[in-house]
Amino acid sequence: MTTETETDPETDLFEEHRPVLMGVAYRMLGRVADAEDVVQEAWLRWSGADRAAVREPRAYLVRVTTRLAMDRLRQIKARGESYVGPWLPEPLATDVAGTAQDAEQRAVLADSVSLAVLVVLESLSPLERAVFVLREAFGYPYAEIGALLDRGEAAVRQLAGRARRHVEERRPRYEVDPVQRRDLTERFLAAAAGGDLAGLMALLAPDVRLVGDSGGKSRAPLRVLEGAGKVGRFLVGAAEKGVADVAFRLLELNGGPAVLVLSGGRPDSVFQVDVAGGHIHAVYIIRNPDKLRLLAAA
Template sequence: MTADTATDVFEEHRPVLLGVAYRMLGRLADAEDVVQDAWLRWSAADRAAVREPRGYLVRVTTRLAIDRLRQIRTRGETYVGPWLPEPYATDFADTVPDTAERAVLADSVSLAVLVVLESLSPLERAVFVLREAFGYPYAEIAAMLDRGEAAVRQLAGRARRHVDERRPRYDVDPAQRRDLTERFLTAAAGGDLQGLMSLLAPDVRLVGDSGGKAQAPLRVLESADKVGRFLVGAARKSGAGLSFRLLELNGGPAALVLSGDKPDSVFQLDVADGRIQAVYIIRNPDKLRALAA
C-alpha cells in the first residue's frame, strides 16, 4: 500500500473515527487529537498485514480514546458549573438516508445522552458506543478491546441499563424541535415572558455551561417560572448586536448566537408533548471555537 493509498484509506474512514472518538470523549478537540494519533499509528503500521482497515482503525481509535479518558479522569480536573459536551456539527440527513439509522446516530450524539455517558467507566463507554451507535457485534468489540466476549456482553448490559435509567425520554421529531426552537428564540430575544411560558413545560430544566469563563447559571434551573425569567433577564442584559443562525448540532436543530461574527453561545432544546423540556446553553468560549468558521 503506497503512502497516497494509505492516506486515501484513512480519509475514507476519518468521519467514523471522529464519530467514535467524540462519543467517547464529548470533546471535539480531544477527539481530533485522538484521530491524529490514530493516523500516526496507521502511517507507521505494517499495512500489508491489515486485512480490514476500518476495523483496525476503529480499534486503534477506541483504545486511544480510552487512554485519553483515563488521563482526563486521573488528572481530576474540576469544572466550574454544569458540564455539557462540546457542540458537534452533524448532518445525518445528507450522509445517512435511512430514517431508523439516522435516529440511532442522532440519539447517540445528543447532549442528554453524552452527559449520561460521562458517568460510565471508559470501558463501559467504549462498549456502549461501539455497540449502540455503530452496531458492532460483541465478538468484534471483544477483539478490539482484548476482552472475552462474555465480559463485553456484561459491560454492554451494565452500560445500557445505566443509560436507560438516567437519560430523559424526549421526542426526536426534528420538524417539531425546529419549530419550537424558532418560536423560543423569537420569544426570548423579544423578552416575551408570556410567550416563553406558553412554550416551556412546567418542570423544564435549564443547563448552562460556561466553565466559569462567561455568564451562565452555576446551577441547573428548574421550573418554567425560573427558566423564563432568567431568559428574559439575559435578553435584556445582552442588548442589541446579537444575531441567530439555525444549524444542526448533536443530531438536532440548534441556534448559534453570534455577537458580530463571533460565536457567543449555543442554544439547544429537548422537546416532548409539544413543550420544551430542557434548555441547554453552551457559553464556554473554548467549546465554541470550532463553530467560528
C-alpha cells in the same frame, strides 16, 4: 515517485475511515478537539504500522482509536479536572441531507450524539463507554467488540448490559420529531430574544431544566435551573441585558436544531432544546468560548 495528481493509497484508505473514527472518538470523549487529537494519533500509528500485518484496516483503525480515546478519558479522570459549573459536550455539526434515509439517519444520530445522552455517558467508565459506543452507536457484534478490546464475548455482553441499563435509567426520554422540535426551537428563540415571559411560559414544561455551560469563562448559571418560572425569568433577564450587535443563526448540532447567537459576527453562545408532548423539557446553553471555536472558524 508520485506526481502532484497522484495520491497515497494508504492516506486515501485512512481518509475513507476518518468519519467513523471521528464518530467513535467524539462519542467517547464528548469533545471535538480531543477527538481530533485522538484521530491524528491514530493516523501516526497507521502511518508507522507494518501494513502487511494489518489484515483488516477498518478493524485496526477502530481498535487504535478506541484505545486511544479510553486512555484520554483515563487521563482526564486521573487528573481529577474540576469544571466550573455544569458540563456539556462540545457542540458538533451533524447536517445530513440529500438522501431518502435522512429521517431514519437523523433519528439514529440524535439518539447517539445528543447532548442529553453524552452527558450520561460521562458517568460510565472508559471501558463501559467504549463497549456502549461500539455496540449502540455503531452496531458492532459482541464478539468483534471483544476482539477490539481484548475481552471475551461473555464479558463484553455483561459490560454492554450494565452500560445500557445505566444509560436507560439516567437519560431523559425526549421526542425526536424534527419538525416539531424545529418549530418549538424557532418559537423559543422568538420569545426568548423578545423577552416575552408569557410566550416562554406557554412553551416551557412545568419541570423544564436549564443547563448552562460556561466553564467559568462567560456568564451562565453555575447550577441547573429547574421549573418554568425560574427558567423563564432567567431567559427574560438575559434578553434584557442582551449582547452587542446580536444576530441569530439556526443550524443543526448534535442531531437536532440549535440556535447560534452571534455578537459582532463572532459566536457568543449556542442554545438547544429538548421537547416532548409539545413542550420544552430541557434548555441547553453553551457559552464556554473554548467549545465555540469550531463554530467561530466556520
